[in-house]
Amino acid sequence: MKHVDEYRDPALAQELAARIRRLSRTPARFMELCGTHTMALARHGLHAMLPPTVSMVSGPGCPVCVTATEEIDRAVKLARTPGVVVATFGDLVRVPGSRGSLAAQRAGGAAVEVVYSPLDAVSLAAKRPEAQVVFLGIGFETTAPTVAAAILTAEQQGLKNFSVLSAHKLLPPALGALLSGPDLGLGGFLCPGHVTTVIGTACYEPVARERGLPCVVAGFEPVDVLASILMLVKQVEEGRSEVEIQYQRAVSPQGNPAAVALMDRFFEPVDAPWRGLGVIAASGLALRPEHAKWDAARRFDLEVPPAQDHPGCRCGEVLRGMLTPPECKLFATACTPSSPVGPCMVSSEGTCAAWYRYRREE
Known part of the structure; x- marks a missing residue:
């Protein structure tokens, strides 16, 4: 396995960009399906290294961003509930809901704790037996197994003051909804490395086979991203539409069956709201009925008025x-x-x- 610095080598990145410029003749618009790729492209100035024939557009790959306003509203209501400690990742704290954010609730005295993993929330529950600790479960298939592992840990420790408010999302249904909407003129997809590490590549096969759109699973360093774009360009120029893996040091076609099994043990697919995409059938995860005691949506009254987005936000x-x-x-x-x-x-x-x-x- 190469050292990570090799995937950040400026000379190799320049060489890959030059190969893209030499090869690309057909105009192509590729979409990255992962927010980490979006940030990598911008941070490293990779857009400027691409020829005019190649453009990149961001898709619904940011888990915080696709969390619907009504889900933020439920979290805010939960934070206002006496005796509750809300544990969440840092980004979610500042996302505006219809009537304020978790950050505003914390400034007003609510117990909102930033944690770095679901297991930190379990530890917090063990330290705070007098409070009900609720972890806000957001993210794609990458984070859902870790939340399932946290519930399993809480169960093993006999905790009765820990629960999860699940707003998890599943990528394949969202990809289907995206392709069923207005034609975006896409020529292929830069597929997420982290999600695919868990679920494997099978979900992209219909996109390549039936839609004729090349898919390349990419790593996250500059060389990874440019190498993946080169693979997409090659497919376009050769008239192919296949699923390929650039991020082979982490991703296999079959994914991680153990992680999927753990996720499936605790969660089941449900219809879920997505910011920008509306309600998508079987695109979210809810705790299965047999694990209802860990479900904050069942434990607390989280009914909220209809969500109201800022009228100018796009x-x-x-x-x-x-x-x-x-x-x-x-x-x-x-x-x-x-x-x-x-x-x-x-x-x-x-x-x-x-x-x-x-x-x-x-």
């Missing part, structure tokens, strides 16, 4: 690849990282945050 269109952040009138004016209007400016994987930090001069 995060939904950004997540669908229909426009770039500068095309939103709020971008870099009313909406900035210090005062975000929408989640795409909040998340460390958000498209608007990537543009604001690294691409505003464009």
Whole structure:
């Protein structure tokens, strides 16, 4: 296995970019399906290394960004519940809901704790037996098995004050919904390395076979991303549409069956709301009935009024690849990282945050 520094080698990155420029003749618009790829492309200036024939557009690959406003509203209501400690990842704290954010609740005295893993939330519950600790479960197939492992740990420890509010999302149904919507003129997909490490590549086969769109599973370093784009360009120029893995040091076609089995043990697919995509059938995860005692949605009253998004925020269109952040009138004016209007400016994987930090001069 190569050392990680080799995947950051500027000379190798320049060589790959030159190969892309030499090979690419057919205009192609590729979508990255992972927010980490979005940030890598922007941070390392990879857009500027590509020829005019190749363009990249961001898709619904940021888990914080696709979390629907109504799900944020439930988390905010939960934070207002006496005796409850809400444990969550840092990005989610600042995402605006219809009536404020978790950060605002914390400033008002609510118990909102930032944790770095679901197991940290279990540890917090063990240390705070007088409180009900609720972990906000967001993310794709990458994080769902870790939340399942946390529930298993809480069960083994006999904790009665730990539960999960699940807002997990599944990538394949969202990809299907995206392709069933307006034609985005896509020529292929840069597929997420982390998610595919868990679920494998089978979900991309219909995209390549039936839709004729090449798919390449990419790593996250500059050389990984450029090598993956080169693979996509080769497929376009050769008239192929296949599923290929660039990120072979971590991804196999079969994925991680043990992680999938653990996820399936605790969770089942349900219809779920996505920011920008609406409700998608069987695209979310809820705790199975036999594990209801760990389900915060059953333990607490989380009914909320209909969600209200900011009327000027266009995060939904950004997540669908229909426009770039500068095309939103709020971008870099009313909406900035210090005062975000929408989640795409909040998340460390958000498209608007990537543009604001690294691409505003464009």
